[in-house]
Amino acid sequence: MTGLSIRLPRAKKNRIQAGIALLGVVFFSAVFIYTFLYLRHDPVLTDLDRRLLGMSLQHPLGTDQLGRDVLTRLLLGGQQTLGYSLLALMVALFIGVPFGIISGYKRGLVDRVFMRIGDAFLSFPDTIVAIVLSGLMGPGIGNLVLAIVLVKWVSYARLVRSTVLSESQKDYVLIARINGLSSRKIMRKHLLPHVVGHVLVLASLDLGKIILLISAFSYIGLGAQPPMPEWGAMLNDSRPYFQSRPELMIYPGLAIVSVVLLTNMLGDYLRDRFDVKKEVQQ
Amino acid sequence: MILSLEQVSIGTREKKIVDNVSLSIREGEWYALVGQSGSGKSLLSQAIGRMLSPNLQVEGKIIFNDHDLQSLSPKEIRAIRGQKLAYIFQDYQGSFTPFRTIGQHFHEYQKAHGNRDSKSRKAKTIEALESVGLDETLYKRYPFQLSGGQLQRVSIALALLLSPDLIIADEITTALDSVSGHRVLELLAKRQKETGCTILFITHDWRHVRRYATRLAVMKNGKIVESGGKHRILDHPQHEYTKQLIQAAPILQRGLPSGLEEVGSV
Numbered sequence: 001m002t003g004l005s006i007r008l009p010r011a012k013k014n015r016i017q018a019g020i021a022l023l024g025v026v027f028f029s030a031v032f033i034y035t036f037l038y039l040r041h042d043p044v045l046t047d048l049d050r051r052l053l054g055m056s057l058q059h060p061l062g063t064d065q066l067g068r069d070v071l072t073r074l075l076l077g078g079q080q081t082l083g084y085s086l087l088a089l090m091v092a093l094f095i096g097v098p099f100g101i102i103s104g105y106k107r108g109l110v111d112r113v114f115m116r117i118g119d120a121f122l123s124f125p126d127t128i129v130a131i132v133l134s135g136l137m138g139p140g141i142g143n144l145v146l147a148i149v150l151v152k153w154v155s156y157a158r159l160v161r162s163t164v165l166s167e168s169q170k171d172y173v174l175i176a177r178i179n180g181l182s183s184r185k186i187m188r189k190h191l192l193p194h195v196v197g198h199v200l201v202l203a204s205l206d207l208g209k210i211i212l213l214i215s216a217f218s219y220i221g222l223g224a225q226p227p228m229p230e231w232g233a234m235l236n237d238s239r240p241y242f243q244s245r246p247e248l249m250i251y252p253g254l255a256i257v258s259v260v261l262l263t264n265m266l267g268d269y270l271r272d273r274f275d276v277k278k279e280v281q282q
Numbered sequence: 283m284i285l286s287l288e289q290v291s292i293g294t295r296e297k298k299i300v301d302n303v304s305l306s307i308r309e310g311e312w313y314a315l316v317g318q319s320g321s322g323k324s325l326l327s328q329a330i331g332r333m334l335s336p337n338l339q340v341e342g343k344i345i346f347n348d349h350d351l352q353s354l355s356p357k358e359i360r361a362i363r364g365q366k367l368a369y370i371f372q373d374y375q376g377s378f379t380p381f382r383t384i385g386q387h388f389h390e391y392q393k394a395h396g397n398r399d400s401k402s403r404k405a406k407t408i409e410a411l412e413s414v415g416l417d418e419t420l421y422k423r424y425p426f427q428l429s430g431g432q433l434q435r436v437s438i439a440l441a442l443l444l445s446p447d448l449i450i451a452d453e454i455t456t457a458l459d460s461v462s463g464h465r466v467l468e469l470l471a472k473r474q475k476e477t478g479c480t481i482l483f484i485t486h487d488w489r490h491v492r493r494y495a496t497r498l499a500v501m502k503n504g505k506i507v508e509s510g511g512k513h514r515i516l517d518h519p520q521h522e523y524t525k526q527l528i529q530a531a532p533i534l535q536r537g538l539p540s541g542l543e544e545v546g547s548v
Contacts, residue, residue: 181360
């Protein structure tokens with residue numbers, strides 16, 4: 001967000017950013033809920049008589065090359081893109097956070113084994129894993145999510161581990177142990193709350209990247225498969241019509257940009273909120 | 283004997299930090315373990331509860347209430363921790379999980395040792411707080427809202443909560459000012475009289491030893507150089523190191539010990 005830094009007092013800028021992010025989140029949630037409740041057109045029904053229509057009351061954003069309503073596909077595509085991104089993120093969190101806590105708390109052999117496993121996963125970039133997986137198991141959004149999870153969980157495990165490593169040295173963990181609490185209880189009740197803030201920040205920043213990744217892979221045909229609506233896939237579908245109907249590419253493109261921007265702003269805001277050091281400096 | 287250490291050594295593979303220490307503590311006494319920083323006192327005390335990190339190896343026998351602590355299963359040792367054996371540490375700020383209230387700490391430890399009834403847990407918590415002279419408004423407070431003396435008193439209440447047989451107090455007054463420290467120790471002594479528990483008191487402060495201890499041991503570089511009754515050691519120290527330590531102790535009433543000159547007077 002450095003490109004947008006306007007000279008404003010930090011706190012004020014923060015509040016504006018938070019406001020925009022919040023508004024955006026509310027807006028998108030409202031839109032998606034609305035889509036669920038009210039669907040006027042079948043998003044996959046092709047109707048070649050009505051292809052490439054312009055804006056009209058019946059089709060607010062027109063129709064695409066197969067006569068499908070663009071607005072419907074855009075909204076449903078958003079559900080797909082965001083839904084699968086969130087799914088990938090959640091699964092990565094559910095694997096990474098426990099791994100990190102156990103690794104940081106148990107230390108020794110457990111830690112070393114866990115971290116070497118993590119390193120092994122980390123040595124492949126997510127793009128490579130995704131391409132290999134779709135080569136082995138066929139293209140599809142499920143495989144893409146799997147690839148993202150396989151690579152992303154490691155960064156959460158490492159983040160959580162480093163926090164837990166320093167926290168578990170403190171006396172209160174020793175006291176909890178000496179008072180007869182089991183390791184599981186200590187990890188869940190005394191260590192987990194410490195890492196929630198950090199994890200939230202990283203997750204919200206990652207969400208944007210995952211959305212981009214899913215869209216990019218759908219664009220090159222390795223993610224969402226037709227006729228499923230997805231923003232990246234919609235971009236690709238409308239490529240041949242760019243000269244005559246450029247707005248078909250602009251809609252999904254704008255959608256991707258605005259959602260990624262929003263998640264980044266949200267992440268920035270969360271980072272500022274949870275960064276204790278900055279608070280002290282002010 | 284409530285606790286006896288038999289030829290206990292602690293160390294990494296390369297180096298021994300605690301070397302062949304044997305001592306035994308009788309029921310109901312206030313046993314002081316004295317020594318400089320780095321002499322291995324705290325390590326020894328943590329070895330008793332099997333709290334050391336896995337890269338430190340412990341040899342020898344630690345017998346507590348007729349159990350050999352080294353041979354117990356993790357579950358058995360968990361049952362002893364907190365219920366039969368409790369600790370109080372120097373760092374009162376770090377002794378409490380920052381985002382949990384005082385009450386939650388008390389509840390959790392009672393729950394871990396089988397008290398399932400939330401009402402009786404609360405009653406016991408408030409009773410424990412009152413027994414150390416704190417009122418029940420602290421129940422809902424967070425650790426950072428309390429002063430150091432208050433926190434250390436809460437630590438004592440927490441340690442005594444399940445009426446353990448042995449309390450290990452590791453330099454508990456070091457981080458407090460002398461008035462609060464004095465109050466905390468008076469309280470500990472009072473609670474000991476009431477409950478009859480045994481205290482292993484780790485310190486480097488001779489004033490506390492003189493005032494409270496029944497017997498003591500002096501540690502240097504991981505070895506016990508001298509042990510015995512308080513009066514015997516304080517009045518007739520045998521070992522050179524003990525003599526030095528006693529000489530170095532600050533005494534307010536009299537002037538400086540003979541042989542030492544005031545700094546700046548030269």
